[in-house]
Amino acid sequence: MALAFTPEVDREFDRIVRRYPNRRAALIPTLILADREFGYLSREAMDYVAKRLELPAAWVLSTATFYTMLRKRPTGKHHVQVCVNVACYLKGADQLGDHLKKRLGIGFGEVTPDGLFSLEGVQCLAACGTAPVLQVNGAYHEDMTPEKADALIQSLRTAPAPGGATSGPGGAV
Amino acid sequence: MSATPANPARGHLLRCGPGESLLDVAKYQATGGFQALRKALAMPPAALIDEVKKATIRGRGGAGFPAGTKWSFLPKDNPKPRYLVINADEGEPGTFKDRYFLEQDPFPLLEGIAISAYAIGAHTAYLYVRGEFVRGIKVLEDAVEAMRKAGALGRSVLGSPFSLEIIVHPGAGAYICGEESALLESIEGKPGRPRNRPPFPAVAGLWACPTIINNVETMACVRLVLMHGADAFLAMGLPKDGGPKIYGLSGHVKRPGLYEAPLGLSLRTLIYDFGGGTIDDRPIKGIIPGGSSTPVLGPDALDVAMDFESIKAVGSMLGTAAATIFTEGTCPVAVLLRISRFYAHESCGQCTPCRDGTGWLERIVESIEHGTARPGDCDVLLAAANQIMGNTICALGDAAALPVISFVNRFRDDFEAHIAGRGCPYGAA
Ligand SMILES: Cc1cc2nc3c(=O)[nH]c(=O)nc-3n(C[C@H](O)[C@H](O)[C@H](O)COP(=O)(O)O)c2cc1C
Ligand code: SF4
Numbered sequence: 001m002a003l004a005f006t007p008e009v010d011r012e013f014d015r016i017v018r019r020y021p022n023r024r025a026a027l028i029p030t031l032i033l034a035d036r037e038f039g040y041l042s043r044e045a046m047d048y049v050a051k052r053l054e055l056p057a058a059w060v061l062s063t064a065t066f067y068t069m070l071r072k073r074p075t076g077k078h079h080v081q082v083c084v085n086v087a088c089y090l091k092g093a094d095q096l097g098d099h100l101k102k103r104l105g106i107g108f109g110e111v112t113p114d115g116l117f118s119l120e121g122v123q124c125l126a127a128c129g130t131a132p133v134l135q136v137n138g139a140y141h142e143d144m145t146p147e148k149a150d151a152l153i154q155s156l157r158t159a160p161a162p163g164g165a166t167s168g169p170g171g172a173v
Numbered sequence: 174m175s176a177t178p179a180n181p182a183r184g185h186l187l188r189c190g191p192g193e194s195l196l197d198v199a200k201y202q203a204t205g206g207f208q209a210l211r212k213a214l215a216m217p218p219a220a221l222i223d224e225v226k227k228a229t230i231r232g233r234g235g236a237g238f239p240a241g242t243k244w245s246f247l248p249k250d251n252p253k254p255r256y257l258v259i260n261a262d263e264g265e266p267g268t269f270k271d272r273y274f275l276e277q278d279p280f281p282l283l284e285g286i287a288i289s290a291y292a293i294g295a296h297t298a299y300l301y302v303r304g305e306f307v308r309g310i311k312v313l314e315d316a317v318e319a320m321r322k323a324g325a326l327g328r329s330v331l332g333s334p335f336s337l338e339i340i341v342h343p344g345a346g347a348y349i350c351g352e353e354s355a356l357l358e359s360i361e362g363k364p365g366r367p368r369n370r371p372p373f374p375a376v377a378g379l380w381a382c383p384t385i386i387n388n389v390e391t392m393a394c395v396r397l398v399l400m401h402g403a404d405a406f407l408a409m410g411l412p413k414d415g416g417p418k419i420y421g422l423s424g425h426v427k428r429p430g431l432y433e434a435p436l437g438l439s440l441r442t443l444i445y446d447f448g449g450g451t452i453d454d455r456p457i458k459g460i461i462p463g464g465s466s467t468p469v470l471g472p473d474a475l476d477v478a479m480d481f482e483s484i485k486a487v488g489s490m491l492g493t494a495a496a497t498i499f500t501e502g503t504c505p506v507a508v509l510l511r512i513s514r515f516y517a518h519e520s521c522g523q524c525t526p527c528r529d530g531t532g533w534l535e536r537i538v539e540s541i542e543h544g545t546a547r548p549g550d551c552d553v554l555l556a557a558a559n560q561i562m563g564n565t566i567c568a569l570g571d572a573a574a575l576p577v578i579s580f581v582n583r584f585r586d587d588f589e590a591h592i593a594g595r596g597c598p599y600g601a602a
Pocket of ligand 2: 349366367519520521522523524525527528565566567568569570
């Protein structure tokens with residue numbers, strides 16, 4: 001089935017496009033929207049955005065591949081991103097990352113077989129005063145410990161599917 | 174220098190503490206909100222720029238360039254529209270100050286933007302926020318809407334003939350987009366590759382129109398200047414640099430966090446008075462004073478004042494005034510490895526010295542940490558870093574080289590011990 005935005009997302013798309021003097025400026029915000037809606041940016045999703053913005057597919061591809069937050073492959077329902085940079089490293093980010101790997105049975109860049117979780121090491125999330133930190137679908141979890149991480153994973157296992165304006169990466173755009 | 178405030182988590186810039194927020198526009202108005210903007214709108218823009226110049230607000234994004242001076246580079250006779258672009262990309266590792274305004278206290282930032290836009294004659298301001306700040310983006314969009322409803326944005330700002338739109342524009346996870354010309358490319362919908370200069374953005378920036386780019390905290394300072402006057406603003410810090418500053422503190426300290434103090438606070442006061450000292454009272458081994466690109470200092474620098482000139486005098490930089498502390502027992506090679514990995518990952522790849530050099534630095538530091546390096550590799554590291562310095566389009570190249578040079582020079586014995594012992598004596602990885 002061909003990809004398409006729902007009418008509600010379409011309104012958001014129009015609101016974004018309207019605020020810029022040209023369509024290319026709407027590219028990153030609308031790619032974030034497509035990423036959130038479709039779960040990741042497949043070639044089909046990129047082509048859809050290209051068509052909607054009337055931009056060459058090559059422009060869309062070159063921009064989409066430059067930005068790490070724009071997902072080029074599917075992630076788990078709960079995408080767990082652990083900061084591995086200096087301030088978090090000093091406060092035990094390696095141990096936190098190892099703990100999560102063991103707990104979920106996957107490495108960085110992998111998805112659990114049931115599709116529920118994916119894990120990724122990311123660069124500084126600008127929350128160094130409350131290190132170590134991680135994000136799940138764009139929401140911050142700060143001052144983390146392995147115990148807190150366990151509790152978080154447990155609560156996510158039973159949580160309803162993410163979605164809506166405040167979850168998903170770039171969800172608030 | 175004035176005394177440190179009684180409660181360093183509160184002040185002119187940091188108006189609330191962790192876990193608190195000030196998101197109600199009516200309350201903001203009831204407590205003096207938009208009075209600085211009202212005052213500004215009654216002044217001729219040139220007088221406003223003079224006031225900002227007099228206050229010598231040095232840019233809070235890292236480079237410390239005086240805001241008023243930057244504004245005066247705008248061409249007088251260019252008929253194209255002018256843009257104000259606010260840098261809320263907050264990517265420099267160790268730095269977490271702008272997030273305060275985005276998530277907890279957006280109105281002083283937005284008011285500062287409105288004042289600055291009026292001063293430079295811009296009717297559209299883009300607020301570029303790193304994409305990870307999902308909540309900040311939502312808070313800002315709501316605050317912009319609330320401000321419009323309160324009559325402080327839109328076709329007639331506070332009833333004046335001045336019109337202004339503020340557009341919150343998300344980034345998508347690329348540290349390089351904090352570099353101002355890459356940021357402009359990013360708003361234009363392109364990959365964030367820095368531009369060659371000249372032309373500078375003030376002459377040809379966003380869509381080749383005259384553009385001023387300033388940091389979030391710089392905008393909050395502009396509002397303070399209008400509220401209290403340039404002289405009072407200067408008195409809040411060192412006369413030379415002026416104003417209050419938000420300091421960040423992270424790493425091995427008892428009370429990490431954000432603290433406001435006059436520019437020129439000593440590292441000792443920041444770490445021991447505000448931060449409560451180090452974890453388990455261990456001696457300090459290294460201080461990265463202003464974000465991961467600023468050269469590492471040792472405990473001998475504790476009495477250095479954290480202002481642009483004093484830190485420069487001891488061979489580092491104030492940067493974003495976000496200090497990361499590590500204590501004895503920490504492997505400096507492991508710390509540097511995180512830093513070098515970061516810059517290698519974030520190089521946009523368009524200059525050979527940076528694209529190849531940052532990867533080279535990462536691999537050598539990694540081999541030293543993992544015990545596979547050869548004797549002499551410290552000098553190879555220094556030579557490689559020095560070949561990057563000054564030979565690139567943007568300052569990311571220098572940002573990658575400076576920590577390497579400073580870590581090797583300061584902790585040479587540690588580096589050599591890794592090489593001689595074929596592994597990490599600290600048991601790090
Ligand atoms: C690689 C690189 C990354 C940067 N990242 C940021 C950033 O995240 N936020 C910021 O305000 N300035 C950043 N800067 C500095 C900006 O280029 C620019 O100088 C600054 O936004 C200007 O604002 P100011 O004069 O108010 O400080 C960065 C510079 C470089 C070279
Ligand atoms: S110095 Fe590095 S990041 Fe900057 S333009 Fe060159 S390759 Fe890109």
